[in-house]
Structures are given as C-alpha cells and as structure tokens.
Amino acid sequence: xxxxxxxxxxxxxxGAATLHRLSRGGTALPGVVALRLDPRLATRLGRxxxxxxxxxxxxxxxxxxxxxxxxxxxxxxSPVLHNREGSNLMRGxxxxxxxxxxxxxxxxxxxxxxxLFETDEATTPLAARALQxxxxxxxxxxxxxxxxxGEVDTVAAFWREALAASPPxxxxxxxxxxxxxxxxxxxxxxxxxxxxxxxxxxxxxxVGATDARWCHACNGDFRxxxxxxxxxxxxxxxxxxxxxxxxxxxxxxxxxGLDDATFTVDGLGEVHxxxxxxxxxxxxxxxxxxxxxxxxxxxxxxxxxxAVRPAFGRQERVEVDGVGMRLLxxxxxxxxxxxxxxxxxxxxxxxxxxxxxxxFADGQDVSWTWDVDYEFIADRVSRCWVGGDRAADMAxxxxxxxxxxxxAVERSPAVLIDAILRDAQPGExxxxxxxxxALLDFRQxxxxxGGTEAFWQT
Amino acid sequence: MGETMILxxxxxxxxxxxxxxxxxxxxxxxxxxxxxxxxxxxxxxxVGDPFDPDDFDLILIGGGQDREQQRIAEDLAAKAxxxxxxxxxxxxxxxxxxxxxxxxQRYIDHDGSVIPGAGIFDVETRxxxxxxxxxxxxxxxxxxxxxxxxxxxxxxxxYLEPGQExxxxxxxxRGNNAEDGSExxxxxxxxxxxxxxxxxxxxxxxxxxLILRALRRKYGQAVELPPLDDAVESAAxxxxxxxxxxxxxxxxxxxxxxxxxxxxx
Numbered sequence: 001x002x003x004x005x006x007x008x009x010x011x012x013x014x015g016a017a018t019l020h021r022l023s024r025g026g027t028a029l030p031g032v033v034a035l036r037l038d039p040r041l042a043t044r045l046g047r048x049x050x051x052x053x054x055x056x057x058x059x060x061x062x063x064x065x066x067x068x069x070x071x072x073x074x075x076x077x078s079p080v081l082h083n084r085e086g087s088n089l090m091r092g093x094x095x096x097x098x099x100x101x102x103x104x105x106x107x108x109x110x111x112x113x114x115x116l117f118e119t120d121e122a123t124t125p126l127a128a129r130a131l132q133x134x135x136x137x138x139x140x141x142x143x144x145x146x147x148x149x150g151e152v153d154t155v156a157a158f159w160r161e162a163l164a165a166s167p168p169x170x171x172x173x174x175x176x177x178x179x180x181x182x183x184x185x186x187x188x189x190x191x192x193x194x195x196x197x198x199x200x201x202x203x204x205x206x207v208g209a210t211d212a213r214w215c216h217a218c219n220g221d222f223r224x225x226x227x228x229x230x231x232x233x234x235x236x237x238x239x240x241x242x243x244x245x246x247x248x249x250x251x252x253x254x255x256x257g258l259d260d261a262t263f264t265v266d267g268l269g270e271v272h273x274x275x276x277x278x279x280x281x282x283x284x285x286x287x288x289x290x291x292x293x294x295x296x297x298x299x300x301x302x303x304x305x306x307a308v309r310p311a312f313g314r315q316e317r318v319e320v321d322g323v324g325m326r327l328l329x330x331x332x333x334x335x336x337x338x339x340x341x342x343x344x345x346x347x348x349x350x351x352x353x354x355x356x357x358x359x360f361a362d363g364q365d366v367s368w369t370w371d372v373d374y375e376f377i378a379d380r381v382s383r384c385w386v387g388g389d390r391a392a393d394m395a396x397x398x399x400x401x402x403x404x405x406x407x408a409v410e411r412s413p414a415v416l417i418d419a420i421l422r423d424a425q426p427g428e429x430x431x432x433x434x435x436x437x438a439l440l441d442f443r444q445x446x447x448x449x450g451g452t453e454a455f456w457q458t
Numbered sequence: 459m460g461e462t463m464i465l466x467x468x469x470x471x472x473x474x475x476x477x478x479x480x481x482x483x484x485x486x487x488x489x490x491x492x493x494x495x496x497x498x499x500x501x502x503x504x505v506g507d508p509f510d511p512d513d514f515d516l517i518l519i520g521g522g523q524d525r526e527q528q529r530i531a532e533d534l535a536a537k538a539x540x541x542x543x544x545x546x547x548x549x550x551x552x553x554x555x556x557x558x559x560x561x562x563q564r565y566i567d568h569d570g571s572v573i574p575g576a577g578i579f580d581v582e583t584r585x586x587x588x589x590x591x592x593x594x595x596x597x598x599x600x601x602x603x604x605x606x607x608x609x610x611x612x613x614x615x616x617y618l619e620p621g622q623e624x625x626x627x628x629x630x631x632r633g634n635n636a637e638d639g640s641e642x643x644x645x646x647x648x649x650x651x652x653x654x655x656x657x658x659x660x661x662x663x664x665x666x667x668l669i670l671r672a673l674r675r676k677y678g679q680a681v682e683l684p685p686l687d688d689a690v691e692s693a694a695x696x697x698x699x700x701x702x703x704x705x706x707x708x709x710x711x712x713x714x715x716x717x718x719x720x721x722x723x
Contacts (some may be wrong), residue, residue, distance in 0.1 A: 143477065151477070151523045208587075213474060213526055358701060364596070365609040367654040370482030392697035396659055396690050400482075400489045 005105040008038035012098045013029035018301040022097050030098050031091030044152045044373040045097040049081065053131045054290060057159070058139030058181070060335050063311050065139055067119040068287035070306030073114055076296045081109055082116040089123050090130070090140040103372035114294075121155045135293050136166060137286045140336035141146040142230065142362065143371070156180050156216075163188065169394060173289035175282055176247045177232040185245065193293050195285035196234075197245035198330070199254045199263075200226050202278055203233065209229040217242050230277060230334055250283050251267040251291045258346060259315075267297055269370035273305045275315060276454065279338045313439040320417070320451035322426025326441065328353075330433040331362065333371035339433055340376050349382035350409065351430035353420060355413075356387075357395040362435040368391050375399035382408055383423060387416040412436075413445045463677055464497045470519040470557070471530050472502040472586060480520025480554050482656025486665050487516070493686050496673065499552055507531040511544035516662040520554025522575060524585075524613065527565075531573045538576040540549040544577045550647035550671040552716065554657060558642065558650035559583040559614055571681070579643040579650050581634075583614040595629025596702035597653060599641040603628075604662045607698035608653030616652075625651050630706040648662065660694040662686070716717045 003113050012034030034041050046053060056066045070080045074258035079196075096117075100109050119127045126135070138159060168189040171356055174194035175181045203226035211232075214221060220239020226234040227233035236243040253270075254263040261276045265288060273284055284305055291301045310316045313329045330336035343350055358364050378401050386395045386409045395409045409417035424430055468626070469484055469529065484500055491498045493650060503509050511517075521529070524617035541561075553561045555572065563580060564574040568587035575583075590613070597610045606626060624640025633641035633652065642651035649668070658665035666683055672680045 151525075153523055155523055214529060219529060364701075364705065365478065365594075365611065366655065367479030367482070367656055368611055370479035370485065370656045370659070371476070390688075390701070392693035392695055395661065396694035397482075399690050400485050400659060 003097075004038045005044055006007045006042055006103050008034040008036075008041050009098060009101050009103055009105060011037055012041075012095070013101075014422075015348055020387050026406055028079040029091075029095075031087070031093070031095035034098055035091055038458045042094045042097060042130040044105055044126075044394075045101055045107050046093075046115060049109065049113060050080070051112045052134045052294060054116050055119050055124065055127055055131065055133045055136045055137070055162075056112065056117070056139070056286070056290075057121055057162075058286075059121065059122045059142040059155070059332065059362045061139040061279060061286070062118040062306075064314060065137060065281060065283040065290075067311055068284055068308050069137075069290050070116055070275075070304075070307060071307045072287060072296055072301050073116070074298035075303040075307065076239040076291075078296075079110040080116050081111040081113050082354040088120045090126055092119050093119070093123075093127060093131075098419065111214060114361045122158055124158055128363055129165040132167050132174055134167070134168055135171040135290055136162070136171065137290050138175065138181045138184065138187065139282060139286050140175055140178045140232065140334070142332060143368070144334070152180075154395045156184070159184055167214060169220050169295040170318035173293060175232075175286065176245045177228065177234070177282070179231060179235050180216070180246070182245055183242070191293065192245075193249065194245045194247045195249040195251075195282070195289045196244065196248070197228060197251045197254060197278070197281060198226070198284070199233075199252055200253055202226075202228050214240055215242055216292055229338065232282075247285075249285055249292060251285055252361055253387075254278070254281055256281075256342075256345065256436045268301060271302055271305055276337055276345065277315075277342045277414075279335075286420065313434070318443070318446050318451045320449050323424045324429040325353075325420075325432050325446070325451075327432050327434065327439060329436065329439055330372075331435045336369075336372040340373055343431060344377050344380065346380075350377060350380050350403065351424060352381055353385040353387060353416070353430060353432045354394050354398065355416075355432065355434035356390045357435045357438040357441075359437045361437050366390050369394060369397045370399075375396060378402035385410075385420050385423075387411065387413060387414060387442070388435065394410060413441045414429050416449075417442070418444055418447070460496050463673055463681070464499065465491050465516060465672055465676075466514045467498060467499050467500045467516045467518060468511075468514040469502050471504055471522070471533075472520075473504055474526050474530055475520040475557055476520040477523055477526075478521050478555065478609075478654040479558075479656050480654060481683055483520065483552060483554070483658040483665075484597055486658035486662075487518070487655065487669060489659075490662065490665055490686065491669060492684055496669070505530055509537045509540055513538050513546075513551060515550075515592065515676050516668060517541065517544070517549060517551035517553075517558030517644055517648075518553075519553045519561070521557060521612075523556075527552065527556045527560060531560065531565075534576060535574060538574075541576050542578055545645060545648045549666060550598055550668050551578075551617055551649070552658070552668055552677065553578075553648070553650045555610075555612055555652050555654065558652060559612075561650055562616065562643075563619075563646075568717060573633065578645050580619040580645075581616050581643055581650070582619070583616045585614045593632040593652070595631055595638055596698065596706045597633065597641070598629045598632075598699055598702045598706075599626035599653070600629055602665075603661075603663045603667050605695075605699065606653065606657070606664060607695055608651075608655035608657050608661070610652040611654065611699075612652050616643075625649055630702040630708055632684065647675070655698060662688050662690060662691045664694075680682065698705035
C-alpha cells in the first residue's frame with residue numbers, strides 16, 4: 001500500500017474520531033484532511049467496491065433518490081456504502097469510504113457491498129474519474145446556484161465530461177421527461193435506461209421558469225404533448241424531430257396525497273411511498289431504474305420504496321409545543337415551485353414560514369426568488385412568517401406576490417420560532433420553506449427545543 | 459380623478475431572457491402602478507412576434523444565457539430599427555444584463571464573432587473567453603437616482619464609447635468591465651444595467667423613475683406619482699447593501715486608472 005495513503009487514512013480517521021467525541025457531527029472534515037494528504041484516496045478505496053459503484057446526480061432529488069436506491073438494495077439483502085450524511089463533494093465521498101478502510105488502504109466492507117454516491121453536479125466529473133461508476137443516474141437539470149456555475153448549460157457540460165471519464169459499459173439511468181438530461185443518452189456506448197411519467201392528469205397548471213428552451217442538436221423549439229412542470233414533459237423538437245425517448249420505466253395513474261403517493265409502474269404494479277409531490281415520483285422512478293439495471297427483484301423494489309421516510313428537511317414533520325411543522329426544503333426555483341404546487345393542493349388555509357439565506361450553499365444571489373410563483377397560493381395563505389439572513393428580501397418578494405403582511409420578519413431562527421409559537425395554537429399545522437443553510441439553522445433550534453433529533457442521528 | 463391611466467409594457471423575449479429572476483422587474487412595475495390606480499398591461503413579445511413601439515409606453519428586457527442570446531440575436535436584428543427609433547423618440551425602457559449587451563452597438567465573442575446589437579447604447583461588449591472569470595457578486599452603485607443595489611453575473615465586459623453616459627459609479631462589485639468603475643448606461647429615457655436582484659423591487663426610486671417618465675411622455679408633464687409606504691422595499695434594499703458590504707470588495711473609483719491596472723494584472 002502506498003505510504004501516503006496510510007498516512008491520509010490515519011489522519012482522516014483521527015479527525016473522524018475527534019469529531020464524534022466532540023459530537024458536532026461534522027461529516028466532511030475527515031475527507032478534507034485525508035484528501036489533502038492523498039488526492040487519489042477515493043480512487044484507491046472506491047474501486048475496491050467490486051459489486052457496483054453508483055453515482056446519483058441532478059439539480060434536485062439527489063438525496064431522496066439515493067435513499068430510495070439504498071432502501072431497495074437493503075431490501076434485496078445487499079449491503080450499501082452511502083455518503084448519506086449530505087456532503088456530496090469529493091471530501092464527503094472520501095469520508096464515507098474512510099469509515100471502512102484499514103491503515104493499509106484495504107476496504108473492509110461486507111462481500112457484495114454496493115457503493116452509492118450522491119454527487120454534486122460540478123463534482124460529477126471528478127467522482128466519475130475516481131470511482132469508475134458501474135451506473136450513473138441523473139434526475140433533472142434546473143437553474144440553481146448560478147452564482148457558482150454561471151449558467152445552466154455549464155452543468156450539462158460537467159455531465160458530458162463525467163460520462164467521457166466513465167467506463168464505456170456503465171449503465172445510464174436518465175429522466176426522459178427532461179430534455180437536457182435525456183439527450184445525454186444519445187450515442188452512449190453502454191445501456192441506457194430511461195424513466196418518465198405518463199399521466200395527463202398532472203399536465204398543465206403553472207409552468208414556471210423553463211430551463212431547456214431549445215434542442216441541443218439543432219436549436220429547434222420544443223413542443224409538449226404533456227407538460228408537467230417547467231421543461232419536464234413529453235417533448236419533441238420541431239426542428240429535427242428529436243423526441244422524448246420511450247421510457248423503460250414508466251409511471252401511470254399517479255395519485256398524490258398530503259403525506260404519501262401511489263402510482264403504477266409496468267411490470268411492478270401499483271407502488272406506494274411515504275413521500276408526495278410529482279418530483280418525488282421522478283426520484284422514485286430513477287431509483288427503480290437503478291434497481292432494475294442491477295437486476296433487483298420486484299419485491300425488494302416495492303419494499304424499499306415503502307420503507308423510505310422523508311429525508312432530513314424534505315417533508316419531514318417536527319412537533320414543538322403541540323405545533324406541527326412540516327419542513328419543505330425550497331432551495332431553488334424548481335424546488336420552490338414544486339413546493340408551491342404541493343401547498344396549492346391542500347384544502348385548508350395555509351400557515352407558512354419562508355426562510356431565505358444567501359450563504360455559499362444556498363447561492364449568494366437571491367434573485368431566484370422572483371422566479372418562484374408565490375402568487376399562485378397568495379389567497380390561500382392565512383398567516384406567514386419570514387426568516388433567514390435575507391428575510392427582508394423575502395418579505396418584499398411575498399409582499400409583491402400579494403401575501404398577507406407577515407406576523408414577523410426575523411433573521412434569527414430562535415426569535416422567529418418564538419414568534420411562530422406565540423401565534424400558532426397547539427394542534428395547528430404549518431409549513432416551513434427554508435433554503436439549505438436556513439433549514440440547518442432552523443432545525444438546530446427545533447432540536448434545542450426537543451422537537452427532533454440532530455440530523456446525524458436520524 | 460380623471461380617466462384611468464394605462465401603462466402598456468412590452469416585455470421582450472420573456473421566455474428566453476429570464477434566467478436570473480428579472481421577471482421581478484415586471485412584477486414591481488405592476489405592483490407600484492396598481493398601488494396608484496394606474497392600470498398595467500404587460501405583453502410578452504417573443505421570437506417571430508410582430509412589434510410596433512407605438513403600442514407600448516415602456517420596454518423591459520432581462521438577461522439570458524449566452525447560448526440563448528445568440529438565438530434571439532437574429533430576431534432582434536429585425537426589430538432593432540423599431541426599438542432604436544422608439545428610444546430616439548424618448549421611449550423609456552430598462553435592459554438588464556444580456557438585454558443591456560444586446561442593446562449596445564455589438565457583442566464580440568471570444569472567438570471574434572460579432573453579434574450586432576440594437577445600438578441604443580453607445581457601448582461594446584467583449585467576451586474575454588471561457589477561461590476568464592465571470593463577474594459574479596453583490597454590487598452597489600451610486601446613480602442620480604440614489605444608491606442602487608443588486609447582484610451581477612456576467613461573462614462579457616462592456617465598454618462605454620466616449621460621450622456615452624453610465625447609469626452609475628460602482629461602490630462595491632465590478633460593474634461594466636471590472637476596470638473603469640462604470641456601471642450600466644443611460645440613453646435619454648432608456649436605462650441599461652448589469653444589476654439583477656431583482657433590480658426594481660428593491661430599488662423603488664428607479665422603478666418610479668421609469669413609471670413616471672413613461673406616464674409623463676404619454677399623459678403630460680403634470681403627472682405625479684403619490685409616494686408609497688416603502689418600508690419593506692427599503693429594508694430589502696438595505697439587506698442587499700449589507701450583503702455587498704460583507705462580501706464584495708470596495709471599488710476605489712477615484713483611482714480608476716490605477717485600480718484598473720491592478721485588476722488587470
């Protein structure tokens with residue numbers, strides 16, 4: 001074994017042990033330390049996962065799709081190594097591998113362990129080069145963090161680079177309904193498994209901002225037979241005739257409840273999950289597609305999907321002083337518009353807290369809030385509260401959307417939660433729409449109040 | 459009260475030039491007019507749509523991705539004379555980011571290819587190539603309409619020709635070209651700028667300036683806009699300024715030449 005690798009592993013593991021002792025739950029620091037000492041560590045360790053190395057990427061749905069895939073693998077009796085604590089950069093992937101490595105650089109996982117790596121869009125080329133994935137799933141491509149990437153097209157370029165660095169026989173699982181994702185399958189040397197929704201009952205409604213205006217092949221216009229949301233639907237290029245590929249895994253009869261959803265998949269029958277929203281149906285389809293490319297049995301796919309509970313901050317419900325708070329991560333226009341859609345389907349008057357941060361992980365540019373159709377539920381909102389570092393900007397966005405004046409505009413999560421608990425009565429339910437770092441802050445304060453557990457324990 | 463005033467807004471290429479939340483500018487115009495009893499009609503004018511400036515009192519255009527901007531350049535060429543003619547006649551308008559670039563004289567891509575602009579602003583934009591840093595970050599500028607705050611995100615560098623007036627001077631951030639401290643451009647009643655944020659909601663004085671110029675041109679100089687309670691708008695503005703003070707380096711505009719040379723190194 002390379003002496004540098006041993007040193008890196010030792011340093012990384014020492015860092016991990018120290019972190020656990022301090023019980024701060026830091027998830028990426030061991031990887032940071034180890035990678036500094038041995039940049040090739042992820043390659044050395046990752047390629048020992050001979051049963052399979054899966055990369056899951058996309059603007060939205062990475063975490064949920066990875067959790068679903070993991071549950072399906074576990075239901076099939078296959079051990080999983082997963083960077084599940086939310087750090088999806090190389091250092092988080094390395095941290096997950098380090099947890100199983102000995103000092104000689106040998107990975108001690110159970111036989112047949114599959115590596116499951118949810119990967120930040122810009123990290124995907126590095127991860128593909130290092131891990132040589134057996135399969136890659138891509139959920140969707142929306143505008144997100146343009147202050148990091150500059151433009152949406154930049155992200156598609158990252159993925160092309162990742163595919164070029166992957167083994168030619170790797171399986172691709174692609175969302176057929178997203179033209180910028182589906183077209184990545186054109187000309188791919190290995191198997192391509194497309195997934196998509198086929199249910200006209202969910203087409204129509206507010207479309208929101210669109211991120212795939214034109215055909216990459218010929219710059220022609222897209223026309224849609226069924227258009228579900230933004231640029232997702234049954235598309236066809238008017239110029240060259242390129243069209244949505246026929247899905248290998250297809251959801252029909254989609255029924256969305258407040259806390260769960262059912263849909264029918266060819267060959268699987270009706271499946272049920274404890275998550276809702278059309279976006280989670282796409283996530284489930286991507287997970288099913290990955291499971292099918294690995295040949296998992298239908299029973300395991302159904303059981304895995306059934307077993308998944310909402311991920312940290314994604315439709316998670318927390319109760320404090322008898323007030324139920326549903327945390328709905330809303331970190332970019334596509335995600336927030338999906339949440340707005342979900343809320344519009346609820347019958348009773350809505351109590352909503354919206355939290356806007358502008359740190360690196362959130363995107364420093366808050367302009368995106370103007371691409372969200374908050375107007376769509378303005379007359380449904382009975383009470384609202386506004387929080388986060390940029391609470392003042394969000395208060396203005398909601399004022400111009402026609403929402404009622406907020407009960408409080410507070411940057412401090414603790415003060416905001418106090419204000420919410422002053423207004424809301426025990427037994428009432430409210431919805432919290434935070435950006436990523438705002439979710440961490442808000443949730444941490446709920447932990448302090450005994451409402452839920454720290455996230456590295458869930 | 460006399461007849462109800464109507465403001466007819468042309469929103470150019472709303473389906474394409476919409477990448478950084480510039481839709482908020484239309485929302486702000488609508489909101490601030492409604493609050494004063496002014497009716498607003500917003501018409502989206504897309505690729506292939508007919509465009510007659512006489513049908514409108516105000517023109518808005520936002521920013522798009524580089525690839526998409528090339529796509530509308532051809533259509534814009536067909537509308538350029540009408541838009542430029544209207545601006546010459548005092549038509550008020552706001553062009554943000556990619557819209558600002560397309561309303562200049564020309565856009566020169568890093569491979570040397572030239573996209574002609576509508577020529578409202580006497581400016582030229584050059585793209586320094588894919589390896590050059592984009593100008594991304596919080597920005598604050600000083601203008602004759604007060605302090606204006608927002609967020610910039612552009613690859614192209616825009617240079618004013620001699621005699622072309624800037625919209626403002628950069629206090630924090632980069633502005634037109636990260637060299638000379640200028641930001642945006644003004645031609646008669648037409649404003650060009652790189653500021654997203656969205657711009658008009660959190661800079662209500664600029665929003666009102668555009669509305670007032672459009673209404674006065676249509677209904678006469680006696681038109682006044684009653685003041686609104688802008689406490690929420692001011693708080694959002696201050697929040698954007700505070701973000702810029704936290705994160706964007708101060709720009710020393712008095713030493714423009716010197717600072718520019720430093721930055722180029």
